[in-house]
Amino acid sequence: MEIENGRKRTEHDNNGSQEKNIQRQRMKKLLLVSKEEFLKKSAGKVAVHYIQNFLQWLL
Numbered sequence: 001m002e003i004e005n006g007r008k009r010t011e012h013d014n015n016g017s018q019e020k021n022i023q024r025q026r027m028k029k030l031l032l033v034s035k036e037e038f039l040k041k042s043a044g045k046v047a048v049h050y051i052q053n054f055l056q057w058l059l
Helices: 011-058
Strands: none
16 A cells, blocks of 8 residues: 555545546546647648638639
């Protein structure tokens, strides 16, 4: 058993920290997914903007 704040960690403490770690991992996954989607969308908007400018330049 690990010692934390001058006392031994109990099984209950370990379960609580495991749940927090799982929640933290879920949040990280959600943030990564939303970040990737955001980058894809913003990259698409930028590409459309450049294409529109190029077409206007041609005309």
